[in-house]
Amino acid sequence: MNEYTYPILFGILVGTALRLFMLRTDYRQYPTYLHGKIIHLSLGFIAAALGTIAIPSIMEKEFTAVTFLTLAASQFREVRNMERNTLTEMDGYELVPRGNTYIEGIAVAFESRNYLVIFTSFLVTLCYLTFNIWAAIGAGVVCFIISNFLMSGSKLSDIVTVEHSQISFDGAGLYVDNIYIMNIGLPERQKEVMEYGMGFILTPKDFSVRSTIANLGQRQAILHDVSVTLGVFRDSGTPALVPLIKRDLNDGRIGVFILPQVKDPKRAKEIIEHVPVLENAIQMPTKK
Amino acid sequence: MKMEKAILASVTTQEGKVHGSAAVFKCETKEEMEAIAANLEAILDGIAHALSDQLYIIVKH
Numbered sequence: 001m002n003e004y005t006y007p008i009l010f011g012i013l014v015g016t017a018l019r020l021f022m023l024r025t026d027y028r029q030y031p032t033y034l035h036g037k038i039i040h041l042s043l044g045f046i047a048a049a050l051g052t053i054a055i056p057s058i059m060e061k062e063f064t065a066v067t068f069l070t071l072a073a074s075q076f077r078e079v080r081n082m083e084r085n086t087l088t089e090m091d092g093y094e095l096v097p098r099g100n101t102y103i104e105g106i107a108v109a110f111e112s113r114n115y116l117v118i119f120t121s122f123l124v125t126l127c128y129l130t131f132n133i134w135a136a137i138g139a140g141v142v143c144f145i146i147s148n149f150l151m152s153g154s155k156l157s158d159i160v161t162v163e164h165s166q167i168s169f170d171g172a173g174l175y176v177d178n179i180y181i182m183n184i185g186l187p188e189r190q191k192e193v194m195e196y197g198m199g200f201i202l203t204p205k206d207f208s209v210r211s212t213i214a215n216l217g218q219r220q221a222i223l224h225d226v227s228v229t230l231g232v233f234r235d236s237g238t239p240a241l242v243p244l245i246k247r248d249l250n251d252g253r254i255g256v257f258i259l260p261q262v263k264d265p266k267r268a269k270e271i272i273e274h275v276p277v278l279e280n281a282i283q284m285p286t287k288k
Numbered sequence: 289m290k291m292e293k294a295i296l297a298s299v300t301t302q303e304g305k306v307h308g309s310a311a312v313f314k315c316e317t318k319e320e321m322e323a324i325a326a327n328l329e330a331i332l333d334g335i336a337h338a339l340s341d342q343l344y345i346i347v348k349h
Binding site for chain 1: 322325326329330333334335336337338344349
């Protein structure tokens with residue numbers, strides 16, 4: 001036991017707790033299982049330890065010790081690769097895949113959360129050693145609030161208006177409102193589509209948003225989220241029953257065609273509104 | 289080479305309307321055409337698209 005024991009323990013504890021707080025399993029269902037959680041908790045623990053130990057090292061004038069933070073950076077880049085590979089492997093077996101843009105977004109989030117843990121532990125230990133434990137607790141609370149804010153990106157309802165719309169057939173062509181979706185030839189399939197299908201129109205709120213919702217990865221994320229939450233009327237060997245999103249070239253609206261197992265338009269609208277806007281899909285053509 | 293889209297088969301009631309390398313199924317009635325297209329859709333894992341009332345194509349997407 002020395003003067004650094006409690007600050008280090010406290011820093012590690014707060015950092016690991018923050019990682020646990022950010023490791024919520026929700027409808028995205030990842031990481032679902034105990035083993036996945038253990039991997040991320042352990043990495044969070046390592047991140048917390050690295051952030052914490054930097055402060056006593058500086059105070060003891062062991063400046064070279066700080067260089068192993070660079071080691072941490074390469075380590076956590078590896079986390080991103082690991083997540084990307086796992087999710088891409090799994091994606092091939094999904095009835096409605098996540099898509100690469102969504103996967104990349106998730107992988108980036110996993111990496112960045114470890115950095116948030118490092119910063120938190122760093123700050124908390126610094127406050128403990130410079131002031132006292134109360135200042136450290138205060139810094140910890142602020143870090144939790146900031147992390148919570150950074151974790152929640154924008155939702156689709158911030159950038160588009162979602163409206164339920166009727167689906168219809170013109171010959172073999174399937175339409176959501178006036179947006180052409182696909183050609184379904186067999187009358188039997190058309191009947192299934194009319195029975196189970198639902199249509200939504202997403203209207204962009206301003207010009208910049210048009211290219212964001214036109215992004216194919218963003219569209220796939222909408223389909224995946226709806227299918228995960230409401231189920232999907234589809235199986236391997238029925239390629240005609242596929243949820244799709246097409247775009248109206250004239251005004252940038254998109255027509256969402258989904259085949260949920262639970263046909264509840266109000267719930268589906270809520271789900272579409274809560275789909276995250278993917279970082280990689282965001283474009284700002286109006287910003288100079 | 290990986291093909292993105294390909295016509296796997298055509299099903300038609302009109303003699304002489306379709307030619308080419310993909311398999312062509314000639315049917316007597318519209319009902320027969322629909323039944324064959326539905327079966328082919330399941331077997332070939334493709335989608336039956338209607339180009340006209342007399343012609344279906346099975347396309348792999």
